[in-house]
Amino acid sequence: MFTILVADSISKEGLQPLLEMTNAKVIQKKVTDPESYLDEIDALLVRSATKVDEALLDKMPRLKIIARAGVGVDNIDVEAATRKGIVVINAPDGNTISTAEHTFAMMASMMRNIPQAHQTVKNLEWQRNDFIGTELFGKTLGILGMGRIGTELAKRAKAFGMNIHVFDPFLTKDRAGKLGVELCTLDEVLEHADIITVHTPLTAETKGLINEHALSKTKKGVFFLNCARGGIIDEQALAKYIGNGHVAGAALDVFETEPPGENPLLKFDHVIATPHLGASTKEAQLNVASQVSKEVRLFLEEKPVSNSINLPAISKDIYEKIRPFHQMSKQMGSILSQCIKEGIQELSITYSGTVTELETSYLTKATLAGFFKNRIAVNVNEVNALLTAKERGITVGEKISADPFGYANCLTVTAKAEEKSFVIRGTYIDNYGPRIVFLNGFNIDFLPEGNLLYIQHRDRPGVIGRVGKILGDHSINIATMQVGRKEIGGEAIMVLSFDKPLDDHSLALLNQLDDIVSLNRIHL
Numbered sequence: 001m002f003t004i005l006v007a008d009s010i011s012k013e014g015l016q017p018l019l020e021m022t023n024a025k026v027i028q029k030k031v032t033d034p035e036s037y038l039d040e041i042d043a044l045l046v047r048s049a050t051k052v053d054e055a056l057l058d059k060m061p062r063l064k065i066i067a068r069a070g071v072g073v074d075n076i077d078v079e080a081a082t083r084k085g086i087v088v089i090n091a092p093d094g095n096t097i098s099t100a101e102h103t104f105a106m107m108a109s110m111m112r113n114i115p116q117a118h119q120t121v122k123n124l125e126w127q128r129n130d131f132i133g134t135e136l137f138g139k140t141l142g143i144l145g146m147g148r149i150g151t152e153l154a155k156r157a158k159a160f161g162m163n164i165h166v167f168d169p170f171l172t173k174d175r176a177g178k179l180g181v182e183l184c185t186l187d188e189v190l191e192h193a194d195i196i197t198v199h200t201p202l203t204a205e206t207k208g209l210i211n212e213h214a215l216s217k218t219k220k221g222v223f224f225l226n227c228a229r230g231g232i233i234d235e236q237a238l239a240k241y242i243g244n245g246h247v248a249g250a251a252l253d254v255f256e257t258e259p260p261g262e263n264p265l266l267k268f269d270h271v272i273a274t275p276h277l278g279a280s281t282k283e284a285q286l287n288v289a290s291q292v293s294k295e296v297r298l299f300l301e302e303k304p305v306s307n308s309i310n311l312p313a314i315s316k317d318i319y320e321k322i323r324p325f326h327q328m329s330k331q332m333g334s335i336l337s338q339c340i341k342e343g344i345q346e347l348s349i350t351y352s353g354t355v356t357e358l359e360t361s362y363l364t365k366a367t368l369a370g371f372f373k374n375r376i377a378v379n380v381n382e383v384n385a386l387l388t389a390k391e392r393g394i395t396v397g398e399k400i401s402a403d404p405f406g407y408a409n410c411l412t413v414t415a416k417a418e419e420k421s422f423v424i425r426g427t428y429i430d431n432y433g434p435r436i437v438f439l440n441g442f443n444i445d446f447l448p449e450g451n452l453l454y455i456q457h458r459d460r461p462g463v464i465g466r467v468g469k470i471l472g473d474h475s476i477n478i479a480t481m482q483v484g485r486k487e488i489g490g491e492a493i494m495v496l497s498f499d500k501p502l503d504d505h506s507l508a509l510l511n512q513l514d515d516i517v518s519l520n521r522i523h524l
């Protein structure tokens, strides 16, 4: 049974895919509510009100996925979540139109003084001369950040006869041409635009993108809009430039601190504001809620998700092809980890045959996840596998080889420790399943599943019988047994599988047998 916490106000209709799950319980409470049962939560859904920081994550040991019903994930410590192996997803385009429309509405309202004029009429005044506005037609709109919202805004502004100048380091000239906008440098936008609007994410790079230095380059009488994130425009600098009459007005939907409280910007008549309403439409809220609910459900059903911030996105079709290898990779990593007990310096995987046509980097991460599973306390999965390896000084390598050793496909994983290395090879046979076909220098053939015992021994008559006798004497049923050797009388191996885990006492007795070199219990 999964427990899902919906911590912010999210459209109930959009939550339907989660409410319909028979194996999930949905709790709608703030994270500060004692009845939110943080230590039992598997999935967390938020908007921007809940700050998902490391301290909160520490209280949620079972958490597997955080879903942001919206775009900006700046209220989530994605790095801490990644370290803990928690998938972070968002709803990247469910509120694009609403936010573009809100920005446009704010721009039109600001240029025609609508909020201020509205208030005077409500106050029974009739001041027609105080509210002379400015047309949008023929003006230059500077858009900083030409992503989804910037692009939708540009379309609407073009329809109003505006010239669009854009700064976005990731926008190509070709795409700018197709969108009918002029690609500029930041300075060019600052120098030429009549109205400047920001539509970037809030990152270390965009924090203070519009600071005093940038403001000093703008035209006198310029207008500003921020319907993206507080902090992209430095509030102190903006207040200074409105105060000295250089900036003619600003329209703000977002603030560095929300709610903004006694913010000096709100004292200016030429500043209009809304309380972070960009995405507040019925349509957007339904869109984002149902987008993330569907994704969380897919994730809990162990199906691939598309809108992850910290996990490589793979489509459902691709996942279906990769699924058998995905499971086998995890098992191979786990076997390796249980056979080579010491710390390793390097883990390399060679792919050959048909598997090379798939997203092998996903399999490499799964192998690492399997390897770390029983070694470290942190939940390691495809999200944090590479980071975990890096933090532990393990070099991870991936190679493609033309030689599949006679199989249709083959994965060979080598772990190198200081003094030894261990190699495991597996193949997936259609309509049959995964098989481990090579273990530490020996050809073998076993199913990587359940409770296994890997025995290295000398190839002498009677060893197999003595092993069987001890197990039989202790009522341990051998489900399967595979043997392999390099040469007659030389080193040999056995891999046995049992219906239940092998107990310590029987293991110790087996260890005392002549000709036994080493024993490894493997639990998959």
Ligand SMILES: NC(=O)C1=CN([C@@H]2O[C@H](COP(=O)(O)OP(=O)(O)OC[C@H]3O[C@@H](n4cnc5c(N)ncnc54)[C@H](O)[C@@H]3O)[C@@H](O)[C@H]2O)C=CC1
Residues within 6 Å of the ligand: 070, 071, 072, 073, 092, 095, 096, 099, 144, 145, 146, 147, 148, 149, 150, 167, 168, 169, 170, 171, 199, 200, 201, 202, 205, 206, 227, 228, 229, 253, 254, 276, 277, 278, 279, 280
């Ligand atoms: N007010 C509200 O309620 C809402 C606010 N937002 C915010 O709007 C912003 C934009 O959202 P989307 O368009 O959906 O995101 P997006 O990811 O589609 O677009 C962001 C664009 O910013 C560009 N960019 C990144 N760094 C840049 C830099 N240093 N200088 C210039 N451009 C840069 C990127 O190349 C990208 O094209 C985000 O901050 C998001 O959180 C989104 C939805 C609702």
Ligand SMILES: O=C(O)CCC(=O)C(=O)O
Residues within 6 Å of the ligand: 047, 048, 069, 070, 071, 072, 073, 095, 276, 278, 279, 280
């Ligand atoms: O949840 C909201 O209403 C805010 C939306 C937003 O800011 C975003 O999607 O980035």
